Amino acid sequence: MIRLLRYLSNKQSFLIFVFLELIAFILTIKTHDYAQLKLHNFQIEFAGAVNNTIHTVEKHFYLKSYNKKLLKQNAKLLEQLQHKIPDITTLPASIPDQYTYIPAFVISNQCSLQHNTLLINKGEIDGIQPDSGVLSTNGIIGVVQKTSKHYAKVISILNKNLKINVALKHSNYSGFLQWSGKDPNSFEVIDLPVNAPIEIGDTIITGGMSGIFSKGIPIGRITGYQLVHGQKSYEIHIKSFTDMTSLGPVYIIKNRFKSEIDSLKYNR
Amino acid sequence: MSFRIKYILILLVFLILQIIWFNHIRLFNHFTPIVFIYPFLILPLSKSESLNLFAAFVTGLIIDLVSNTGGIFAATAVFITYMRKIYFMASKNPVQKIQEINIGKINSLQKIIYFGVFISLAHIMIFFLDAFNAGLVISKLQSILINTIISLIFIIFFDLIFFNPAKK
Numbered sequence: 001m002i003r004l005l006r007y008l009s010n011k012q013s014f015l016i017f018v019f020l021e022l023i024a025f026i027l028t029i030k031t032h033d034y035a036q037l038k039l040h041n042f043q044i045e046f047a048g049a050v051n052n053t054i055h056t057v058e059k060h061f062y063l064k065s066y067n068k069k070l071l072k073q074n075a076k077l078l079e080q081l082q083h084k085i086p087d088i089t090t091l092p093a094s095i096p097d098q099y100t101y102i103p104a105f106v107i108s109n110q111c112s113l114q115h116n117t118l119l120i121n122k123g124e125i126d127g128i129q130p131d132s133g134v135l136s137t138n139g140i141i142g143v144v145q146k147t148s149k150h151y152a153k154v155i156s157i158l159n160k161n162l163k164i165n166v167a168l169k170h171s172n173y174s175g176f177l178q179w180s181g182k183d184p185n186s187f188e189v190i191d192l193p194v195n196a197p198i199e200i201g202d203t204i205i206t207g208g209m210s211g212i213f214s215k216g217i218p219i220g221r222i223t224g225y226q227l228v229h230g231q232k233s234y235e236i237h238i239k240s241f242t243d244m245t246s247l248g249p250v251y252i253i254k255n256r257f258k259s260e261i262d263s264l265k266y267n268r
Numbered sequence: 269m270s271f272r273i274k275y276i277l278i279l280l281v282f283l284i285l286q287i288i289w290f291n292h293i294r295l296f297n298h299f300t301p302i303v304f305i306y307p308f309l310i311l312p313l314s315k316s317e318s319l320n321l322f323a324a325f326v327t328g329l330i331i332d333l334v335s336n337t338g339g340i341f342a343a344t345a346v347f348i349t350y351m352r353k354i355y356f357m358a359s360k361n362p363v364q365k366i367q368e369i370n371i372g373k374i375n376s377l378q379k380i381i382y383f384g385v386f387i388s389l390a391h392i393m394i395f396f397l398d399a400f401n402a403g404l405v406i407s408k409l410q411s412i413l414i415n416t417i418i419s420l421i422f423i424i425f426f427d428l429i430f431f432n433p434a435k436k
Contacts (some may be wrong), residue, residue, distance in 0.1 A: 013317040017350040020325045024346060027332065027339030028397050035400040 023189055041148040044119070048151030051108035051119055059105070059248075066248040075139045099214045100254045102126060106247040111184050116156040118142065120250060123150040126134070133213040133253040138242040139252060140164065140206060140217055152252075154182075158184055158244055165207035174207040175236070177219060184244045185229055187220060189236040196234060198225050205237050211251060211261040278430065279307040281326055285336050290422075298411070301419040304331060304341070305390050306426055308349045309383060313356065324349040340397040342388050355385065383423050388416040 016039035024107045029035045059066070102122060110116035122128050124147050132144045134154050142154040143162065153161050158179050166189055167174040172198035175189045189204060208215025228235045255261070286304035287309045293300055308324050328342030335341070374382070396405045405412070 013321065013350070016318050016321050017346060020321055020346045021343055024325070024328070024339030024343030025397075027329075029338070030344060031336070031338035032400065038400050 026111050037237065041145065044146060044151050044153055046150035047117055048107065048121065048148065052121055055105065055107040062248060069137045070249065086095065098256055101251040102128065102254065104250050104252055106250055109247050111158055111245050114160050115144065115182050116158040118154045118156050120154060121153050122252060123147050124151055125153050128152045128252055131212060131258065135217060135251045135253055136247055137249065138220050139240060140213055141242055141244065141247060143212055144252065156244065165209045166204050167207040168196060169203040169205045174209065185240050187238050187240055189238060192234040192236060194227065194231065194233055198222065198234060200224065211255050211258045275307065279323065279327060282307050283330060286331055289323055291335055299415050299418050301417060302387065302390050302394065303422050305345060305348050305386065305427065306423050308345060309386055313353060320349050321346055322357060339393055344393045347393055348386050348390055351389065355413055364400045380424065384416065387419045387423065388412065391415045
């Protein structure tokens with residue numbers, strides 16, 4: 001301890017130099033929008049690079065399960081093609097060419113917090129933009145929040161700040177999906193009108209009104225419901241189809257007309 | 269007049285000059301001389317280094333507050349003040365006792381080189397912190413060089429006033 005103090009007292013001016021430079025840098029970055037953006041991009045790039053390295057090693061252990069998932073999805077798609085079922089449940093296409101899908105991999109996934117995020121290994125150079133939806137092979141998993149050159153940060157559906165427009169599959173009554181903050185597979189649908197016909201076991205799908213997700217992507221099954229807000233709306237409990245604790249290959253869904261829709265929505 | 273009082277006066281004069289005059293100069297439309305670092309360049313290395321660093325930080329911060337530049341000038345002033353010791357330690361004939369170096373006693377050519385190095389460092393740092401892009405700093409080397417020459421001319425002029433060889 002005495003040695004350490006002696007060493008530090010010898011390096012006193014260097015420590016003061018570092019300390020003062022740090023303060024000056026923080027002040028500079030705080031007042032500099034571009035610097036903040038650069039710092040933020042650096043953070044995403046750094047976290048992405050670290051997690052990508054871990055993921056490169058890790059993915060070899062999960063290849064079997066990823067393959068299984070993809071084979072299952074392929075089988076489902078083939079079945080739908082053969083029977084020409086109009087209602088494609090895995091990757092719906094509401095208007096031809098309106099939505100395009102970019103494949104990616106989840107390289108970092110949080111589940112233990114109240115405001116969870118995840119990182120995917122695709123970024124600006126792959127055409128990823130903020131506010132794009134992210135799907136797994138089983139359903140939705142989040143919305144792109146920020147992008148760097150090679151990576152993107154996604155707000156997970158396990159984030160209490162995220163609300164997604166959803167609907168009842170058989171009746172089209174819509175509400176908002178939000179995470180309860182407890183079990184990673186349990187969600188709530190709020191603001192569903194009281195006249196909506198609800199049955200336990202019914203499927204909840206995306207409503208498609210936000211323009212982030214196309215309509216009809218399955219989310220989960222109803223496990224229970226109750227009347228709230230003075231019996232004016234339903235609160236539904238659902239169990240999601242996606243296991244948020246085990247994510248691998250995902251798709252980023254891009255809506256070609258999103259900016260057009262948003263400009264009509266928000267510009268009066 | 270004791271050195272300390274003289275030095276504080278020089279510091280205040282250069283701070284005010286930088287804020288009210290030099291910061292508003294746009295020579296050939298976009299060159300702004302940086303002269304506020306002069307007091308830190310002429311400080312003898314024997315004086316308390318920590319105190320010098322704090323003085324540099326506060327001076328830079330005042331300019332930053334006035335110019336709304338965050339901490340760009342503070343970072344530059346602290347950097348310049350600290351790097352002086354390293355400059356002399358790394359110079360061709362390193363002096364055994366760094367505390368013995370007195371800027372007022374080094375010859376004219378050495379002094380011009382010394383001022384030139386630190387003024388260019390200051391301009392590079394200010395430009396880098398302002399643009400936050402190292403690539404842009406390299407592409408703007410010409411503009412940094414011209415800025416350095418202009419600042420150097422002003423600083424040599426001030427140095428002749430404060431360290432007039434005829435007075436020695």
